[in-house]
Amino acid sequence: MDFSSFAQQFGQQLINGLSLGSIYALIALGYTMVYGIIRLINFAHGDIYMVGAYIAFFATTSLNLSFFPALILSMAGAAVLGMVIERAAYRPLRSAPKTAVLITAIGVSLLLEYGGMLIVSPQPKTFPPLIQTQVYHIGELVVNSQQIVILTVSLALMVLLTYVVQHTMIGKAMRAVSYDTDAARLMGIDVDKVISFTFAVGSGLAAAAGVLVGVYYNSIDPLMGMMPGLKAFVAAVLGGIGLIPGAMFGGILIGVIEAMVSGFISSTFRDAAAFAILIIILLFKPSGLLGKNVREKV
Amino acid sequence: MKEITKKDLLLLVLGLAVYAVVQSLISIEVIGPFWTLNIVLICINIILASSLNLINGFTGQFSIGHAGFMAVGAYAGAILTVKLQLPFLLAIIVGALVAGVLGFLIGLPTLRLSGDYLAIATLGLGEIIRITILNIPYVGGASGFMGIDRFTDFTWAFFLMLFTLFFIKNFINSTHGRACISIRENEIAAEAMGVNTTKYKVLAFTLGASFAGMAGVLFAHYFYIIHPTSFTFMKSFDYLTMVVLGGLGSLTGSITGAVLLTFISAALADYPEWRMVIYSLMLIALMLYRPQGLFGSKELSFKMFHLKGRERRDIA
Numbered sequence: 001m002d003f004s005s006f007a008q009q010f011g012q013q014l015i016n017g018l019s020l021g022s023i024y025a026l027i028a029l030g031y032t033m034v035y036g037i038i039r040l041i042n043f044a045h046g047d048i049y050m051v052g053a054y055i056a057f058f059a060t061t062s063l064n065l066s067f068f069p070a071l072i073l074s075m076a077g078a079a080v081l082g083m084v085i086e087r088a089a090y091r092p093l094r095s096a097p098k099t100a101v102l103i104t105a106i107g108v109s110l111l112l113e114y115g116g117m118l119i120v121s122p123q124p125k126t127f128p129p130l131i132q133t134q135v136y137h138i139g140e141l142v143v144n145s146q147q148i149v150i151l152t153v154s155l156a157l158m159v160l161l162t163y164v165v166q167h168t169m170i171g172k173a174m175r176a177v178s179y180d181t182d183a184a185r186l187m188g189i190d191v192d193k194v195i196s197f198t199f200a201v202g203s204g205l206a207a208a209a210g211v212l213v214g215v216y217y218n219s220i221d222p223l224m225g226m227m228p229g230l231k232a233f234v235a236a237v238l239g240g241i242g243l244i245p246g247a248m249f250g251g252i253l254i255g256v257i258e259a260m261v262s263g264f265i266s267s268t269f270r271d272a273a274a275f276a277i278l279i280i281i282l283l284f285k286p287s288g289l290l291g292k293n294v295r296e297k298v
Numbered sequence: 299m300k301e302i303t304k305k306d307l308l309l310l311v312l313g314l315a316v317y318a319v320v321q322s323l324i325s326i327e328v329i330g331p332f333w334t335l336n337i338v339l340i341c342i343n344i345i346l347a348s349s350l351n352l353i354n355g356f357t358g359q360f361s362i363g364h365a366g367f368m369a370v371g372a373y374a375g376a377i378l379t380v381k382l383q384l385p386f387l388l389a390i391i392v393g394a395l396v397a398g399v400l401g402f403l404i405g406l407p408t409l410r411l412s413g414d415y416l417a418i419a420t421l422g423l424g425e426i427i428r429i430t431i432l433n434i435p436y437v438g439g440a441s442g443f444m445g446i447d448r449f450t451d452f453t454w455a456f457f458l459m460l461f462t463l464f465f466i467k468n469f470i471n472s473t474h475g476r477a478c479i480s481i482r483e484n485e486i487a488a489e490a491m492g493v494n495t496t497k498y499k500v501l502a503f504t505l506g507a508s509f510a511g512m513a514g515v516l517f518a519h520y521f522y523i524i525h526p527t528s529f530t531f532m533k534s535f536d537y538l539t540m541v542v543l544g545g546l547g548s549l550t551g552s553i554t555g556a557v558l559l560t561f562i563s564a565a566l567a568d569y570p571e572w573r574m575v576i577y578s579l580m581l582i583a584l585m586l587y588r589p590q591g592l593f594g595s596k597e598l599s600f601k602m603f604h605l606k607g608r609e610r611r612d613i614a
Contacts, residue, residue, distance in 0.1 A: 093589070276422075286411065
């Protein structure tokens with residue numbers, strides 16, 4: 001392979017990786033926010049992404065909605081689902097040992113996956129082509145309209161989230177609860193409401209990612225959330241869990257690395273790459289690339 | 299390790315009696331092939347659940363990649379009997395050793411992590427093992443490893459299960475086991491009391507992994523074919539469910555969990571789509587209403603009935 005074709009393939013994989021990575025970033029945001037607030041790996045988060053994709057699927061096929069209304073409907077539906085899950089499964093365990101909550105999260109995840117299979121059948125469904133495919137050539141690189149939509153929508157959502165977290169009252173409350181839950185409660189913050197809101201926002205973002213994936217790959221199935229969910233968690237840890245910029249950075253990084261691995265090494269090792277990165281990062285910098293080291297208090 | 303007590307002998311006799319009854323029922327075909335299969339599966343699952351309990355329940359390290367070690371054992375064992383034509387017993391030993399060595403190599407760095415991070419790292423490791431196997435054409439890659447002879451029967455499965463249970467029971471009652479339990483209760487305090495926490499965490503992890511490897515060999519030689527998709531993290535969750543259902547830190551709990559869940563999935567064999575839904579609902583309900591599992595960290599024993607209502611916190 002001479003240099004120019006290498007550079008061309010590198011650039012192409014970078015574009016693919018960026019669009020894939022922004023999807024991981026959207027899911028990772030939900031993980032990181034929930035973890036930041038209640039220190040829970042919400043295993044069910046990847047499955048909310050799947051539910052989001054299905055809501056958009058039914059919204060477009062049965063209600064004949066176009067892309068943006070379907071996206072909004074799906075985000076709203078997933079937000080409600082996220083709040084319901086938090087209320088029913090996680091809130092009663094707020095003071096329980098961590099293992100119990102983690103196992104509950106695994107249970108909720110399995111319930112969504114296999115309950116989903118019962119409802120919508122395990123067969124993959126073809127996602128309707130919501131965006132007309134147009135292929136643009138930039139020099140030797142190829143970009144299609146789906147990738148542009150993915151990048152634009154996820155960027156817009158990330159900007160919106162950053163605004164909400166940094167400049168609104170509820171965002172301030174979220175940061176306060178994440179910093180010190182008890183102190184926040186003493187200051188009159190309704191902690192339950194804030195946690196509920198966090199789940200709603202995180203689930204909405206995951207649903208958006210699900211719709212974007214549906215648009216990108218044209219195919220959705222009840223187990224689609226499993227792998228991306230885990231990888232998004234890896235992304236959140238990679239960036240430094242609990243940090244919103246960390247999740248965005250980690251997501252994009254995982255996406256790019258994955259695209260590079262499947263482009264230059266072998267696509268079968270794609271899934272292993274994310275986990276290998278995770279383990280290496282955890283060993284050398286357990287708090288993630290952007291995180292600070294915190295010593296455990298006795 | 300403690301010397302064998304009278305109680306151990308009693309349990310051994312009990313085990314032999316159970317074996318004699320079940321084996322004769324199988325030979326006179328009162329128990330048909332379907333239930334024979336499930337009884338063997340129960341034995342294999344008990345090995346997996348109790349060895350996972352050694353890591354998760356007794357040492358308090360949340361590992362969810364058990365299927366990975368099982369896969370390593372299964373493939374190593376199958377290579378020995380199919381490709382190298384070596385005896386089954388050797389395959390069992392080597393399968394356990396290979397998985398144990400891998401557990402040691404993996405455990406040494408990852409056990410520096412704790413809680414959630416360890417969970418996700420072990421899950422990732424399980425997946426890495428599976429994906430690596432998937433990419434080795436020598437063992438059949440994605441199409442699976444075929445042509446394995448059925449060496450495992452009820453006798454093998456039962457006696458290896460007994461061996462595992464006795465080993466783990468004696469281990470947790472030994473100094474080493476107590477050290478493991480102290481890590482579960484409070485790692486920092488254990489460390490302060492002079493327990494070499496890294497050593498014991500790695501020890502428990504290695505032992506757990508090698509028993510999983512042994513179970514993998516049994517599994518491979520019962521079902522003729524092994525497949526990378528037989529060892530996904532869903533399988534690890536199966537064993538986790540058994541351990542949690544029975545109670546983290548209770549051997550009898552793991553036995554009960556393995557028996558119950560194997561029966562449930564056998565009974566639901568005609569409705570596979572419902573199996574996981576019921577599993578998941580059970581997990582959630584269990585955590586909400588009885589997070590310590592059926593037995594908590596207690597063992598089922600005659601003592602338990604004598605001291606009703608009184609909190610006896612000793613194990614075994």
